[in-house]
């Protein structure tokens with residue numbers, strides 16, 4: 001899905017923005033991050049290349065049910081958030097997934113900022129009323145990123161927690177100035 005909107009803000013005094021990622025926006029850092037990630041990314045290829053990831057992003061651009069956004073900090077693409085129209089059960093509820101490429105950017109609050117910015121974007125650009133997400137139970141930083149901005153746990157099974165945000169409950173993180 002191609003959308004032209006952008007969410008601009010400062011986080012801990014750093015300039016940041018989120019908007020739709022184009023195939024030309026795919027970077028080596030993104031691809032290297034995918035190839036390093038072993039634990040929690042469920043839909044990633046065994047080995048990504050610049051060309052295969054550009055093709056993946058091009059496919060999303062042409063799909064009216066999916067969107068992928070990039071998060072830029074100081075002009076550098078540091079993370080992506082992917083959204084799709086249907087949840088895991090096939091219901092018409094937008095769901096999102098998040099990924100910060102480099103471990104050095106993790107654990108500083110960027111995860112919750114990424115979730116906030118993506119949800120803000122989906123609410124503003126697509127007018128969504130709720131958003132869902134799922135993560136492995138042991139993925140505490142992912143779960144924390146969603147809980148901190150207003151998501152609530154709605155169900156669980158042996159492996160996963162399932163969370164939902166009502167758009168009116170979206171909370172802007174304290175350190176974000178928009």
Ligand SMILES: CC(C)(COP(=O)(O)OP(=O)(O)OC[C@H]1O[C@@H](n2cnc3c(N)ncnc32)[C@H](O)[C@@H]1OP(=O)(O)O)[C@@H](O)C(=O)NCCC(=O)NCCS
Pocket residue numbers: 037040041097098099100101105106107108109110111112113134135136139140141142143144145146148
């Ligand atoms: C998931 C991911 C985006 C989280 O990003 P992050 O920058 O590490 O997360 P944050 O620093 O914003 O942490 C968010 C909250 O989780 C909580 N948290 C983080 N690690 C935690 C831990 N080990 N135990 C308990 N809570 C934790 C923190 O309290 C934090 O909130 P706070 O800053 O208000 O205290 C990042 O770790 C990542 O890209 N991981 C690999 C891919 C992945 O797992 N994607 C999600 C798939 S479902």
